[in-house]
Amino acid sequence: MKDYSVVLTNVTKIFDNEFTAVDNVSLKIEQGEFFSLLGPSGCGKTTILRMIAGFEDPTSGSIMLNGKNIIGTPPNEREVNTVFQNYALFPHLNVFENIAFSLRLRKEKEEEIRQKVMNMIDLTRLNGHVEKMPSQLSGGQKQRVAIARALVGKPTVLLLDEPLAALDAKLRQHMLVELDTIHDEVGITFIYVTHDQSEAMSISDHVAVMNEGEIIQYGTPFEVYESPVNAFVANFIGETNFFTGTVEKVEEEYFMLDTGRFGKIWFYKDMEVKIGQVIQVSLRPEKVKVTKEKPITPQGIKINILEGTVDETIYLGSQTKYTIAVGNHYLQAFKQHVRYLLDEVIITWKDRVYVWWFADDSYVLREP
Numbered sequence: 192m193k194d195y196s197v198v199l200t201n202v203t204k205i206f207d208n209e210f211t212a213v214d215n216v217s218l219k220i221e222q223g224e225f226f227s228l229l230g231p232s233g234c235g236k237t238t239i240l241r242m243i244a245g246f247e248d249p250t251s252g253s254i255m256l257n258g259k260n261i262i263g264t265p266p267n268e269r270e271v272n273t274v275f276q277n278y279a280l281f282p283h284l285n286v287f288e289n290i291a292f293s294l295r296l297r298k299e300k301e302e303e304i305r306q307k308v309m310n311m312i313d314l315t316r317l318n319g320h321v322e323k324m325p326s327q328l329s330g331g332q333k334q335r336v337a338i339a340r341a342l343v344g345k346p347t348v349l350l351l352d353e354p355l356a357a358l359d360a361k362l363r364q365h366m367l368v369e370l371d372t373i374h375d376e377v378g379i380t381f382i383y384v385t386h387d388q389s390e391a392m393s394i395s396d397h398v399a400v401m402n403e404g405e406i407i408q409y410g411t412p413f414e415v416y417e418s419p420v421n422a423f424v425a426n427f428i429g430e431t432n433f434f435t436g437t438v439e440k441v442e443e444e445y446f447m448l449d450t451g452r453f454g455k456i457w458f459y460k461d462m463e464v465k466i467g468q469v470i471q472v473s474l475r476p477e478k479v480k481v482t483k484e485k486p487i488t489p490q491g492i493k494i495n496i497l498e499g500t501v502d503e504t505i506y507l508g509s510q511t512k513y514t515i516a517v518g519n520h521y522l523q524a525f526k527q528h529v530r531y532l533l534d535e536v537i538i539t540w541k542d543r544v545y546v547w548w549f550a551d552d553s554y555v556l557r558e559p
């Protein structure tokens with residue numbers, strides 16, 4: 192059986208007797224994993240974190256930490272620590288003393304404090320900054336001090352509330368890699384809150400996608416990207432093309448949908464479907480190909496081919512994002528460049544093109 196670090200069962204939080212910020216959430220977070228709560232602003236992520244930390248009590252439901260019910264346990268008695276977005280460093284203390292703060296409160300011996308703080312300084316690569324005051328540090332360095340300070344007391348769970356939101360894009364990427372390394376080294380459970388899907392996807396073992404207080408989908412980054420349960424998840428985790436229509440034919444592996452907008456299209460039957468059923472399908476733009484030549488249909492493989500006109504191109508260096516008009520409707524297609532100028536046929540605005548994809552590359556959405 193798996194060891195769980197944090198288990199939420201039917202947790203609800205209602206503010207002021209009227210606003211449900213967290214709605215009947217159940218979650219099992221494994222020991223030592225990097226877990227992310229991902230969702231748009233206001234969906235209840237921080238409220239869940241604050242209930243695990245003990246800054247808020249749930250209105251109903253239970254929260255277990257390492258097998259013990261922690262409802263009613265004060266925050267400082269939970270084996271949990273939090274890293275906040277705004278760092279929350281003490282401005283009048285230097286780096287060493289910021290990290291040492293909780294150990295001094297616990298009246299630990301000077302020698303032990305030094306040893307533990309210096310271990311954290313090594314872990315977060317702050318050597319050379321020990322004597323500096325917070326005002327003398329860069330954003331990334333401040334965030335590292337906040338992480339070191341949260342880890343020095345050896346919590347079993349580290350909560351991270353949008354810890355990289357105040358950093359610029361490049362530094363965020365860099366700090367993500369560092370966080371991953373720190374997580375591997377300390378081996379404790381990290382619970383990370385973000386509204387940035389690429390952050391959550393790149394670093395997490397599991398993610399829970401939230402909307403309006405509820406968990407919409409739980410899974411590995413691969414599962415939520417490749418098999419989104421509904422249009423909200425498909426849209427929130429990357430970009431997608433949607434097809435809605437009525438099932439017209441069913442074969443062993445594929446079914447044909449009358450989509451109206453794009454005509455009759457074959458999709459992979461990754462669940463049982465019936466003739467006459469109304470279905471929505473997601474097709475990621477990177478699965479859609481754009482060519483000037485009509486593709487040759489290989490024997491035994493189902494592909495869909497539509498004709499269209501290039502309506503928009505966005506060149507992004509490593510890839511180009513195309514919007515293709517098929518009649519009055521639009522499809523997104525992303526093309527990765529291998530050798531852009533040397534061996535690729537350049538496709539530009541207003542070109543007549545074929546848009547095509549393998550029927551296997553779509554995914555039927557399970558929920559409305």
Ligand code: ATP
Nearest residue numbers: 206207210212231232233234235236237238239386
């Ligand atoms: P963000 O990404 O913007 O931080 P979030 O997903 O973390 O959003 P929460 O901070 O958990 O969202 O807030 C969820 C909802 O609960 C919001 O609508 C918020 O206004 C409301 N809320 C949070 N704390 C309180 C409070 N103390 N009193 C009343 N409403 C609150």
